[in-house]
Amino acid sequence: MTEAEIQNKLMPMKEAIAKFVHDGNTLGIGACANNIPYSAVHEIIRAKKRNLHAVQPTSMFEIDMMAAAGCLREVSFSWSIRIISGLRGIDWATRDFGIKVNDYSNYSCALALMAGAYHMPFLPCAESIYLSDINNWAGAGIFARIQNPFHNEKNKDVTLVKAINPDVAIVHVQRVDKNGNAQAWGALGTARHTAMASKRVIVSAEEIVDEEVIRRSPNETIIPSFYVDAVVHEPWAAHPTEVLGYYDFDRISVMLYLSACSTITLFEKWANEWVYGVESREEYITYYIHKFGFNALNRLKAKKYPMSATYNLGSTYQTEMEKLNLKLKDIELNPEMVEMELDCFKSEEE
Amino acid sequence: MTSNKIKARISYDEIMCSVASREIKDGEIVFVGQGNPILAALLALKAGKRLTLVMEGGVIGFSPYRPPIHIADMSAMVGADCCCEMVDMFGMFLMSGRIDVGFLGTSQIDKYGNLNTTFSRDPKKSFRGRIAGSGGANEIAGYTNRLIILLRHGKFLEKLFYRTSPGWLEGGTSRQDAGLPGGPAAVISLDGVFRFEEDTKELYLDSIFPGKTVQEIKQKVPWDLKVNPDLKVEKLPTYDEILMIRKFSPNISLGRVRWALTQADELRRITNISLEARKKYETIESQSISRMKKD
Numbered sequence: 001m002t003e004a005e006i007q008n009k010l011m012p013m014k015e016a017i018a019k020f021v022h023d024g025n026t027l028g029i030g031a032c033a034n035n036i037p038y039s040a041v042h043e044i045i046r047a048k049k050r051n052l053h054a055v056q057p058t059s060m061f062e063i064d065m066m067a068a069a070g071c072l073r074e075v076s077f078s079w080s081i082r083i084i085s086g087l088r089g090i091d092w093a094t095r096d097f098g099i100k101v102n103d104y105s106n107y108s109c110a111l112a113l114m115a116g117a118y119h120m121p122f123l124p125c126a127e128s129i130y131l132s133d134i135n136n137w138a139g140a141g142i143f144a145r146i147q148n149p150f151h152n153e154k155n156k157d158v159t160l161v162k163a164i165n166p167d168v169a170i171v172h173v174q175r176v177d178k179n180g181n182a183q184a185w186g187a188l189g190t191a192r193h194t195a196m197a198s199k200r201v202i203v204s205a206e207e208i209v210d211e212e213v214i215r216r217s218p219n220e221t222i223i224p225s226f227y228v229d230a231v232v233h234e235p236w237a238a239h240p241t242e243v244l245g246y247y248d249f250d251r252i253s254v255m256l257y258l259s260a261c262s263t264i265t266l267f268e269k270w271a272n273e274w275v276y277g278v279e280s281r282e283e284y285i286t287y288y289i290h291k292f293g294f295n296a297l298n299r300l301k302a303k304k305y306p307m308s309a310t311y312n313l314g315s316t317y318q319t320e321m322e323k324l325n326l327k328l329k330d331i332e333l334n335p336e337m338v339e340m341e342l343d344c345f346k347s348e349e350e
Numbered sequence: 351m352t353s354n355k356i357k358a359r360i361s362y363d364e365i366m367c368s369v370a371s372r373e374i375k376d377g378e379i380v381f382v383g384q385g386n387p388i389l390a391a392l393l394a395l396k397a398g399k400r401l402t403l404v405m406e407g408g409v410i411g412f413s414p415y416r417p418p419i420h421i422a423d424m425s426a427m428v429g430a431d432c433c434c435e436m437v438d439m440f441g442m443f444l445m446s447g448r449i450d451v452g453f454l455g456t457s458q459i460d461k462y463g464n465l466n467t468t469f470s471r472d473p474k475k476s477f478r479g480r481i482a483g484s485g486g487a488n489e490i491a492g493y494t495n496r497l498i499i500l501l502r503h504g505k506f507l508e509k510l511f512y513r514t515s516p517g518w519l520e521g522g523t524s525r526q527d528a529g530l531p532g533g534p535a536a537v538i539s540l541d542g543v544f545r546f547e548e549d550t551k552e553l554y555l556d557s558i559f560p561g562k563t564v565q566e567i568k569q570k571v572p573w574d575l576k577v578n579p580d581l582k583v584e585k586l587p588t589y590d591e592i593l594m595i596r597k598f599s600p601n602i603s604l605g606r607v608r609w610a611l612t613q614a615d616e617l618r619r620i621t622n623i624s625l626e627a628r629k630k631y632e633t634i635e636s637q638s639i640s641r642m643k644k645d
Contacts, residue, residue, distance in 0.1 A: 032407050032436055033420040034427075057436065058407075058421060058485055079485035087478065095477040103468060105488035106406060107440035114437050126445065127529055128492025131516040133468070134484060187408035187422035188435045242424040249419055252616070306429070 009231045010178050013204065013281065016230035017043045020168050020200045021052075024073075028113065028166030028198050029056035029063070032106075032189030034244070036062055037172040037204055039237035039281040045069040046275055055164050057109040057190055060241060061257055067093035068267045069275075076102040076164065078109050081258075089261040096264070102142055103134055108161045110190050115163035116197030122160040130159040169198035171223065172238050174245060175213070176205035180228025183220040185308075186244035195223045204234040206246050216313065236285045239300075247300045252292065356589050362540040364595050365559050366500065368393060368587030370453070370538050373498050376400060378450035381490055384418045386500050387453030389599055393591055404449065406486040408434040417599040421486070440486065444493050447531055452494030454487050454515065456504045461573060462551055463499065463517025463534035465491060466510045484514050491515030496535040504539075506553075506571045518551035525551070541567045543584065547576070557582040 011019075021027065021044060031037060041062045044052070053074040054063050060081055066072050068089030080090055093099055104112070108125045115123040122144070129135050135143045141162060148156040171191050173184040182203045184191060195201045201223065208231070214221060235246075240253035260270035278284045289297055363386065370390035374380060376399045382388050383406070391403055395413065404410050407422025411431025418426050427433060443449065458466035467487055473479040491497055492515070517534045519525050525533055533551075537544040542558035554576035555567060560583055568575050587595075600612075 033422040034407065034424065060420070077483065079483040082482035091477055091480060094473075094480075101480075103483060105484040106436060106486040107444075107489045110435075110437040110440065126440075126489050126492055128488050128516050131492070131513075131519060131528055131530065132484075132488055133513045134488060137512070185433065186424075186427040187405070187433050189407055189422060190436050192435060193437065244424055244427050248424055251419075302424075 009180055009228065010208070011230055011232065013039055013043045013232045013234060013237075014047075014279075016040075016202045016232055017047050017049070020202055020229055021047070021049055022167075023049055024051045025049075025167040026053040026055060026164070028164070028169040028194040029054060029059070030169050030171035030189070030191040030194035031056070031238075031241075032058040032187070033060055034187060034189070034238070034242050035172045035184065035191065036060055036238050036241045037170040037202075038062065038239060038241070039172070039204055039232075039234045039284075040170040040202060041065060042275045042281075042284070044071060045271065055109070055113070055166055055194075057104065057106045057113075061254070061261075064089040064261060065257075065271075065275075067097070067099055068261060068264070069271060070097055072097070072099050074100045074102070076104060076109065076112075078104045078106050083258055083262075086258075086262040089267060092262075092264065100139075102139065103137065104142075104161075105129060105134055108134070108143075110193065112161045112164040113190050113193040113197050115161070116165040117193040117195075120163060122162050124158040125161045127159065129161075130157075135159060164197065166194065166198040168200040168202065169195045170202050170204070171195050172204045172234075172243070173222065174205065174243060175207040175209045176203055176228075176231055177209055177211045177214045177225070178231060179211065179225035180223070180231050181211070181214045181221050181225045182223040182228065183214060183217070184222050185220055188222060192222045195227055200229045201227050202230040202232065203228050204232040204237045206235050206237070206243060208233045217308075218313075234281050237281055239285070239288075245302050245305065247302060250300055252296070253288075358589065358592060360587065360592055362559060363502070364587055364592055365584065366502075366538055366540060367595055368591050369543060369559075369584050370498060370500060371397065371591075373496075373536060373538075374399060374401065374451055378402075379404060379448060381406070381444070381449045381452040381494055383453060383455065384420055384423070385455065386502065387455075387498075388414065388417060389595055390453070392598060393594060396591075396594055402431075404439070404443065406436065406439055406490070408436050408439050410434065410439075410443070417601070440489050444489055447493065447495065449494045450496060452490045452497050453500060454490055454497060455500050455502060456487075456515075457481055458505050458507050458510055459499065459501060459537065460507055460510050460517075461553055462519060462521045463497075463537065463546060463553065464510055464513050464519065465499065465515040465517060466507075466512050468514045469512040471511060487515045491517060491534070492530050493532065495532040497533065498535060499537045501537055501539040506573075508572045518546060521551040522549070541570070545578075552576065554578060555581065557584050559584050560586060 049071050051073040052071050054066060054072055055076045058079045059077050063075055063077055064080055094101060108129055111123045111125050144160045145157055148158050173182040176182045240250035242249045260266045278287055367386050367389040371393035374394040379402045380391050381404050382391050395401055402411050405421055405426055409426050409430045412426040414425040416425045456465040456467055457470060467482050469479045470481050471479040541562045543556050544553050545556040547554060556578045564577055
């Protein structure tokens, strides 16, 4: 990767979606219930992307929104929030826009993404899938049943789930450096596997930090930089869901959406206000403050920061030369060496 | 023994939570979802049982400070023992058979404890057919040692329209033959507790809640429901339990309609406060601007 490409990874969400999400793509949403990249989802709706295939095990409202906005042709998911009275976007959108819905369970959908991430064609999934209608109702090319090659008995058959390799993944994390090393903490859902399974990855983050900060806790890096194509600095990108250490689930925004998703007219009214009515996430939050005030936003902010315990990442820092107590001239005495003429580095020459 | 009786109004939801908490034994690992199961687990914790609570989003060993709204709630992640990925949660921890108790809600249940949470009616005929979906229910029902089903709004049906999660399948030894461990242990509705017969695995009424009658319960079940010959009446929750439930999760006691009203109140309160704050902010701003102009 050239210097220029690394520099170019930092970009606004508008540019990232325009550059990497194309009509007809399979879109992996790398989040389960928390850290949901709503900023990217809203931008996809605003950019009027069409015929997408959305993949995500547990969806809150993001698939619902995209379905209602007419962005989707196919959905692979296992759960979406249920409203006791009234319809969701996905209900009327499947009828009006002819969306194909593939039902999974959380584990089988996570396994499909895991298989994609490990570059396997499929993975065996739980036997409970075979014993349910998830398998019986699934269309071709999702689940398959084969004889276990290691057991010849009849009742040792296994159910397989086909790998999913999305064209592009959208992931929201706590912090990232400008190269794209993304760090997240808390329940991770399927963020890692969704990103690794995808050809392109767009990462949005609450904070952009120095590489030095990333290197101080390398175990928290869930996506290494060479997977990442776009880095977007987007505070509040997961609103109205939560980001551990930053902000909480916003019931008011959720209620606003849930009361608006039952018909296309209500949805469009909502979308005109919160999606099409604003240009970026920054404007969305400014509008939120304008509508509900600073207190409404402040009450969501994570109050206490129980900082993670520090641990030593140090080493002895003793090089092999120091360990063996060798000088350069000691090594040069090896009789097996052949004398040759070498170019020296300029700095050493001087 | 002197008894201290206090008159209190309680809801069947509260009785359900307290009965469910007695299903959990000391030292168990409990797979909980949002809503009533978490309350049951917290009541068990309060009663001195040592439990490890586990949530499907990837949180292990947590004790939330408020009722979690979804499977990876911030309140649960704060101060948890371990946070991991969803595939680890199911693949390593659940499928290894280490989870003792699992809780599930459902909208339809049949004679043998099979559950439907995906379609309430034919999606080809009605676009209103789809409900929540499986989520983790399929594997939780398949692999926890004892599954406890909380039936708040669910229906009993002779035959399910769609089987999302396997219970005792076709009864008898069909579940064992299919190679699944564990199985449903109890169904707790707002009327009473149902259990499964040892040999046939058919649902029967084991105990009822105070104020409910067998006749009333039988009307809700489409097949001829078997009833335990020595039918018990469940104990009422203690005053401390009720207090704990109400403090932790007022929405259980308030009921859905009043809960919605409090939500609307919250919105009004926040916007009102913010209106005042905004006015204050605007006056401060206008003052500073006028001061700047003077300078």
